[in-house]
């Protein structure tokens with residue numbers, strides 16, 4: 001089949017844009033070196049992927065502590081629990097079943113602790129560039145069984161991708177006279193189906209994109225409980241639990257990676273509708289109080305302000321929220337960390353925020369805090385990506401490398417790292433966890449008190465009702481006795 005390269009570029013620009021559609025401004029620059037690895041880290045869930053969570057959102061979404069945090073387990077968010085990450089398990093931690101309005105989805109079959117590797121799988125269909133029509137060739141080379149697995153995945157034909165036009169223009173050779181009109185139509189429909197499946201199930205995979213048999217069954221949530229990424233060291237897509245996940249809870253990743261986490265509800269809904277054809281109803285999208293939106297908007301401004309503080313502004317417009325001193329920058333980075341945790345964003349954006357906080361603290365000579373945040377970044381990174389990160393380490397981009405830098409700087413300054421003094425730094429998330437635990441305990445106590453009051457009130461009402469019924473019965477009995485004694489006076 002002939003492919004006109006000009007056309008490829010012109011017509012599929014939008015496809016490229018689609019798969020890279022988390023190219024938002026303001027962007028916070030990754031402190032990782034621009035390597036294929038950092039690409040995987042900043043991966044936008046391309047299915048090129050994201051989920052409303054029945055499990056994620058409804059059940060666990062609303063904070064029982066009574067505050068506005070969306071992270072249902074913020075109080076339990078203790079990354080230290082995962083200093084030794086759980087070994088990848090061979091038994092299945094999830095099952096795949098259908099949910100009304102959400103298609104097939106993955107559900108935890110037992111408690112999945114934070115940092116657990118849930119899925120580790122090779123691509124089913126991989127293309128080396130972010131150009132959708134390139135999926136057709138590799139699809140044709142799949143085995144029958146692989147084709148069956150691929151064909152069973154969800155299909156969606158987003159209007160703006162013009163798949164049929166792409167199929168006719170780019171994939172069918174007009175000089176191929178072996179095809180009659182009927183064959184052409186059949187081929188067009190086949191190609192549209194393959195591109196449609198690929199479009200709504202792909203993930204960033206190194207420099208290209210790939211569809212996976214299991215990961216592509218993950219639904220989206222704007223408050224995801226798992227993190228997916230392609231690990232070039234093991235050449236597999238991995239999915240890790242970013243918080244404890246209860247048995248029966250739906251596993252949800254985000255289709256809006258990178259800066260998409262800072263989108264407000266309307267932006268997220270529009271993007272998900274356009275690209276995946278569903279309306280997200282996760283805990284954040286269902287929040288009608290506006291608190292989640294306010295938090296995300298604020299986080300976006302904080303992140304952008306910090307980026308400008310660190311790297312300067314490309315924009316001619318004055319930027320708000322740019323800290324005017326390193327001390328204020330540190331405070332701003334800490335605010336961002338707290339808000340990300342409160343909003344339940346517990347993966348790469350949180351790593352970036354910890355890194356920024358650590359860098360600024362180091363610049364200030366606040367070694368203890370620099371180390372504390374570096375330590376937190378290591379934990380969160382391990383919870384999201386696991387321990388096999390040779391490629392990251394090779395590039396000097398991993399959290400562990402930064403943490404070593406901090407230790408080196410401390411040694412140079414003649415300061416002993418806290419661990420050497422036998423003390424482990426307390427991470428920001430631990431501090432927040434402790435604060436929220438207190439709040440939750442108070443709320444639980446207050447809840448118990450209210451319940452006891454309600455129970456007591458109910459008991460009293462029941463006793464009054466019983467007494468009333470008893471009095472009526474007594475009256476009835478007396479009336480009957482009277483009637484029996486004086487039959488003539490009855491009535």
Ligand SMILES: C[S@@+](CC[C@H](N)C(=O)[O-])C[C@H]1O[C@@H](n2cnc3c(N)ncnc32)[C@H](O)[C@@H]1O
Nearest residue numbers: 051052102103104154216217218219220276278
């Ligand atoms: C990558 S697939 C996920 C698995 C899919 N549910 C299936 O049946 O194979 C993406 C599609 O799943 C559905 N989906 C994903 N997240 C959803 C959510 N939060 N609410 C409703 N549908 C969702 C949408 O139809 C979307 O186009």
